[in-house]
Amino acid sequence: MGKRRRVAEQRKAKARPAVLGGVIAVVVGGVGLGAYALAGGGSADAQATTRKAVRTGPLTAAEVHKASTRFLTAWQQGRTAQASAATDDPAAAAAQLGTVLKDAHLQDVSLTPGAATGAKVPFSVKATVAYQNLNKPLAYQSSLTVVRRKTDGEPVVGWQAAVVQPDLKDGDALVTGESGTPPVTALDRDGGELTAAKYPSLGAVLDGLREKYGKTAGGKAGIELRVVRGKDSSKAGLSDKTLVELSQGTPGTVRTTLSPKMQAEAEEQVGRKPRASVVVLRASTGEILAVANTAHGFNVGFQGSLAPGSTMKIVTSTMLFEKKLVTPDASHPCPKTYKLAGWTFHNDADSEIKKGSFKQSFGASCNNAFINFAPKLSDSDLTKEAQEVYGLGMDNWSIGVPSFDGSVPVQSGAQMGASLIGQGGVRMNPLNMASVAATVRSGVFHQPFLVSPDVDHRTLAKAARTMSKKTQAQLQEVMQFTAAYGTAAKAMAGLGPDYGAKTGSAEVDNQKKPNGWFSAYKGDLAAAGVCEAGGHGGDTAGPIVAALLKTGA
Structure with a gap:
């Protein structure tokens, strides 16, 4: 009986479910398939059936709410590891949030989400900045965007430093303490x-x-x-x-060196456009009289790096005049198209000038009247002209605050041709192009400055050489013609006769309208402006520049 009882008990035990690691697996025919697969064994087919599929498709409102709430709650509670894990870049998030926790000295952090727009969730931040015996409230608005994690498609916060505070860029830090520099x-x-x-x-x-x-x-x-x-x-x-x-x-x-009258007018003028910037100089000295930008974060006027379009034809014309390749009144047609190194260049609206002078092509801003000189030029000619006469692209301006000095790289083939009309690799900002107009007006490059070099005894940049009086006169002739009869005439009406201007439209990839440029002088004032995605410079940046020249007249 004892032996029979033991056999029966063994059979009964085999019929019970087996428990492996807390997972119940039904035994069929003596083999626990479910437990075997979950325990990591079994065939590739068995593993594939249990692997979780990567989520795809648009995020749902519920997913956006869940992911943003998880991140904001953890951050508010000071749980840096959990907040970082709720992003698509935990390492970068942990470093940034850890720095804030350690160095910003924030207390009573409160994060309040607003209504989501798609995957973007705005939120308000309130906290107290407490350092030693001092404390003050802090409040600002920020936002986050929920994305799908690449590895599994789970909704997480797309990490960037600006999530923490909109002024932060990757690598920046929020620090409370004695300021590095006095006010x-x-x-x-x-x-x-x-x-x-x-x-x-x-x-x-x-x-x-x-x-x-x-x-x-x-x-x-x-x-x-x-x-x-x-x-x-x-x-x-x-x-x-x-x-x-x-x-x-x-x-x-x-x-x-800023003029309160000019600065106030500059602020008013750019405020009328969505994305405008302008700079005004005194041509005879380089003193900066005004700088204004519609957007108040990044200073496009001083630090922008944009293709200047046809305003660059001022520099190109300087080179052509100095090389004696053309004169203002020389017959020089502007064909509808021109082929160079496999590229076909077009004029704006496919226009052409069959019988006309170079001055007329300059005034009409006809591209191919400039590009068809390319076979007579070396790859470095435009670069040398920009550097040696206009002081551009040397990375040595010291205006008193950070600035970009323009760039005219040496290029070949079709890219060199594009550079002649301010496209290709050429990059400028309103400060640079205002300086170009000032150099034409005065005949000599004066490095722009916002703070007199007498204040800190710094050395201002100088150009390697000065254009000849003949070249200066030719440039003033074509720019005056443009201001009186060409593409700049409407904007410059009533400002003559001691004036000159050049319009520009710079094409930008994936942008419907070009950036509109305008560079001009009147008397001892020189100015340049840009309206990003604004369209033709004569209609957009032109009125801004002209208004400032009138203010200072």
């Missing part, structure tokens, strides 16, 4: 104080002035929460930015 009080040329509240475009300029002159202007540092720029941001010319001032430092004083 400065910036003055205009008449002694009035310049503030971002009065002149919104000057926010980045004032930051740059503080960074450059804070330690030498006689001020004392205060305590503040600020964005400290990393290596990449510094290379891009971005300055540290103060977000909250816990205790005021003692500011030093820096006088600039």
Whole structure:
């Protein structure tokens, strides 16, 4: 009986479900298939049937809500590891959030999401900045975007530093403590104080002035929460930015060359366009009288890097005149199309000038009247002209705040031809093109500056050579013709006769309308502007520049 009972019990045990690691597997024919697959064994087919499929397709509202809530809740509670894991780049997120937790000295952080628009979720941030015995409230708006994680399609937050604070770029940090540089009080040329509240475009300029002159202007540092720029941001010319001032430092004083009248007018003019920038100079000295941008973050006027379109034909014409390849009144047709190194170049609206002078082609901004000189030029001719006569592309301007000095790289073939009309690899900003107009007006390159070199004894850049008086006269002739009868005539009406201008339209990939450019001078004033995605320069940037020339007249 004992032996029979043991056999029966063994049979009964075999019939019970087997428990492996907490997972119940039904035994069929003596083999637990479910448990075998979950335990990691079995065939490739068995594994494939249990592998989770990668999610695809548009995100649902529920997925966006869940992913954003998970991230914001963890961040608010100071659970950096969990918040970072809720993003598509946990390592970068952990580094950024960890720095904030350690160095920003924020307390009572409150994150409140707003209504999502698709996958984008705006949210408000409220906190207290507390350092030693000082504290002040902090409040700002930010946003995040939910994306599908590449590995499994799970909805997570698409990581970028700006999620934490909109002014942050990758590699930047939020730091509370004694400011690296004392504050400065910036003055205009008449002694009035310049503030971002009065002149919104000057926010980045004032930051740059503080960074450059804070330690030498006689001020004392205060305590503040600020964005400290990393290596990449510094290379891009971005300055540290103060977000909250816990205790005021003692500011030093820096006088600039800005004209309060011109600056106010510049702010008003760019405010009428969605994406406009303008710079005004005194041609005989290089003093910067105004700089304004519709967008108040990045200073396109000083630091932009955009193809200048046909305003570059001023530099190209200088080269052609100096090489004696053409004169203003020489017969020079502008064909509808021109082939160069496998490319076919077209004029705007497929226009052409069959019988006309070079001056007429300049005034009409007819592209192929310039590109058809390419076979007579070397690859480096335009680069040398820009550097040696106009001081462009040498990376040596020192205007008092960060700036980009333009770029005219050596190119060959069709790209060289495109450079002649301000496309290809040529890059400029309104500061550069205002300087070009100023050089034509004065005959000599004067490096633009916002702060006099007498303040810090810095050396201003100089051009290698000066254009001849004959070349200057020829340039003024074609620019005056353009201002009186050409594509700039409508904008420059009533400003003559001591004036000159050049319009430009620069094509940009995947952009419906070109960037509209305008470069001009009137008397001792020179100015240039750009309206990004605005269309033809004569209709967009032209009125802005002309209004400023009238203001200073």
